[in-house]
Amino acid sequence: MFRPRPDGAVATIPVEVEGRVVRVPAGASAAAAVLLAGLTSIRDTAIGGGERAPYCMMGICFECLAEIDGVPNRQSCMIAARPGMRINRQSGARPAPSGEIE
C-alpha cells in the first residue's frame, strides 16, 4: 500500500519547531514535525507540569497540544504542516477565552 516513489524523491517543506527550522515531508502533520525535530515533549500538563509528547497521532489522546502560529491548544497531530508554520511548546493551561458564552 505504501511504496516509496521510484525516483526516491520526497518533497519536503520547512517548518519552525521551537525556533529551529526542520524539513518535513509534504503532507506530514505538525506533530510529525515535532517528532522529526527530535523533541521528547511539546507540552507540560496544567497540573503537575508533566511533560507530554504526541502519542496516538490520530486525534484521540490530546497529548500533542501545542502552540501553532501563536494559537495555543492546537491538536498538532490533526493539523497538516505548512511551509513557515511555527510550532512551539505549550506550558500549562492556556488562558480562558474572554467574552460572552452563548
Ligand code: FES
Ligand atoms: S497525538 Fe493523540 S491526539 Fe494528537
